[in-house]
Amino acid sequence: MDIFAPIQWLADWLAYSVLNIIKDTPIGNTVNFFIYDSIKIILLLAVIIFVISYIRSFFPAEKTKKFLSKAKFPILNNLLAALIGIVTPFCSCSAVPLFIGFVEAGVPLGVTFSFLISAPMVNEIALVLLWGLFGWKIALIYIISGVIIATIAGWIIGKLKLEKWVEEFVYKIKSVEADEKKQTVKDRIDYAKKYTISIVKSVWPYILIGVGLGALMHGYAPNDLLIKYAGPNNFFAVPLAVLIGIPLYSNAAGTIPIVSVLIDKGMAMGTALAFMMAVTALSLPEFIILKKVLKPKLIIVYASIVGAGIIFTGYLFNLLI
Amino acid sequence: MKISVLGSGCATCKKLYETVEYVVKKEGIDATVEYSDDVRKIVELGLMRSPVLVINGKPVDLQSTSEKDVKNAICSGNC
Numbered sequence: 001m002d003i004f005a006p007i008q009w010l011a012d013w014l015a016y017s018v019l020n021i022i023k024d025t026p027i028g029n030t031v032n033f034f035i036y037d038s039i040k041i042i043l044l045l046a047v048i049i050f051v052i053s054y055i056r057s058f059f060p061a062e063k064t065k066k067f068l069s070k071a072k073f074p075i076l077n078n079l080l081a082a083l084i085g086i087v088t089p090f091c092s093c094s095a096v097p098l099f100i101g102f103v104e105a106g107v108p109l110g111v112t113f114s115f116l117i118s119a120p121m122v123n124e125i126a127l128v129l130l131w132g133l134f135g136w137k138i139a140l141i142y143i144i145s146g147v148i149i150a151t152i153a154g155w156i157i158g159k160l161k162l163e164k165w166v167e168e169f170v171y172k173i174k175s176v177e178a179d180e181k182k183q184t185v186k187d188r189i190d191y192a193k194k195y196t197i198s199i200v201k202s203v204w205p206y207i208l209i210g211v212g213l214g215a216l217m218h219g220y221a222p223n224d225l226l227i228k229y230a231g232p233n234n235f236f237a238v239p240l241a242v243l244i245g246i247p248l249y250s251n252a253a254g255t256i257p258i259v260s261v262l263i264d265k266g267m268a269m270g271t272a273l274a275f276m277m278a279v280t281a282l283s284l285p286e287f288i289i290l291k292k293v294l295k296p297k298l299i300i301v302y303a304s305i306v307g308a309g310i311i312f313t314g315y316l317f318n319l320l321i
Numbered sequence: 322m323k324i325s326v327l328g329s330g331c332a333t334c335k336k337l338y339e340t341v342e343y344v345v346k347k348e349g350i351d352a353t354v355e356y357s358d359d360v361r362k363i364v365e366l367g368l369m370r371s372p373v374l375v376i377n378g379k380p381v382d383l384q385s386t387s388e389k390d391v392k393n394a395i396c397s398g399n400c
Contacts, residue, residue: 061369093331093371096360101369169361176367191384198385289329292360 004040011036030219037211037257041132042204045125049199052124053192056087057183061098064088068115069106075155078114081107082150085118086143096292100170109166110158117306118150121281125203129256130276134263141317142273149277149309156305165298203253210257217261230267237271238314242307245278255279269321274314281306322352324395325375327366330358334372337386341374344392352395 002008015021015032022028064084071077095116102112122143130139183191230237248255259272287299294302326341328334338356345352363373366380374381374394384390 062367065369093329093333094369096329097363097369097371100360100364104364173361173364175364194384198387285331289331292329 004036007040007043008036010039026219028219030215033218034211034215037133037215038208041129041207041211041257042200044128044132045203045207046196046200048128048131049124050192050196052087053195054188057188057191059084059087061088061094061101064115065102065105065107068102068111071111074158075151077108077111078151078154078158079147081111081115081154082118082122082147085115085150086122086147088115088119093289095286096289099290099293100173101175103166103170104173104175108158109163110154110156112154113157113302114150114154117153117281117302118147120283120286121150121277122146123280125199125253126256126276126280129207129253129260133257133260138269138273142276145273145313145317146277146281149281149306149313153302153305153309157302160301162298162301165295165301167293167295170293206254207257210254214257214261217258218264221261221265230262230271232268232270232318237268238274238311238318241271241275241314242278242282242310245275246282247284248279268318270314270317270319273317274310277310277313278307281310322350322395323377324352324354326354326356326372327360327363327375328356328358328372329360329363331371333386334358337372337374337383337391340386340388340391341395344388344395348392348396350395 011032014035015028016023019031021031023032068077068081068084071080098119099112099116102115103109127139127143130142230241256276259267259276263269263272282303287303290299324341324345326334326338328337335356338354342354344350345354360371363369363371366373366375368380372386374383374391376395381394383394
């Protein structure tokens, strides 16, 4: 059974009985789609962010860095770092202190990068939107490919021995040990509740705008609109989607609902996944902030390896799905 | 009281600085407020997040950067 069936029922009732719009007309489809998707996504967002931030309270960055600096198995460390990145809160504000903190604690550069790539790319907002709009299979595929890209890209950066392209001052900083707070279950729940409220509060307008635009296109744009440009047969669609995704970071919450409609109108799944990964993992504002600690050469290497990984994933899923 | 906002130059950091200044002024708190975007200071405190609110040399736990939570952190219940 579809667990979202009650929401569909509610959307049908609101659109066709309360608002009295005729079913199976463009406007009927648009309104129904808008109500259904917005309620579903906002509910999912609240539930999943609550669960993830509860789990997260067990992995403060200070503990993660200690743990990763002790791990000894080459590529497994990268995988671990990428997995921890899934539950870690990430805003580009914290990228620089995280980076310095990791390097200073003796976490290898490549492992640090695996974490830095996975944390923003595999985040709970992307997960919710993918699950809500495309189903859990696509959400799972996204997470697994994200973790694999972060693991391999970090491992390659580690192999290249690029420590010399990190600004020298990073290695000279000495930090004190911050004392870890003891947290009770109530503290964790409080934290998860506050965090959930603040995220839902900050992203709901984007979601409504994204879903609204999506709903309009769902109702009015022809179904094969994008086949020619972004369908599986256009070889250049994947790299182009990645390039367009780079400056779009801040609107990840609004981008994914629109992407769902682009798929509806003929964009290939792999191209769409590549686009979403580029939106979240390759962000221009983050590169600018990282320039404080990384020499431009290293930022270019990092962006190119991650970009190549995303493009590869895009082609792969265009072939498979 | 000496309040510092340590950030990495990002938008949220500047927003926190503005909120702190606003709260201090509104509540008539006797405090100097400074802003720094030198990330070293954050790491030297053993922290790995940004922005950080520091009161009299001690980093404070902020639930969020909303006006209410900033006020709670600064006054610790005294205003």
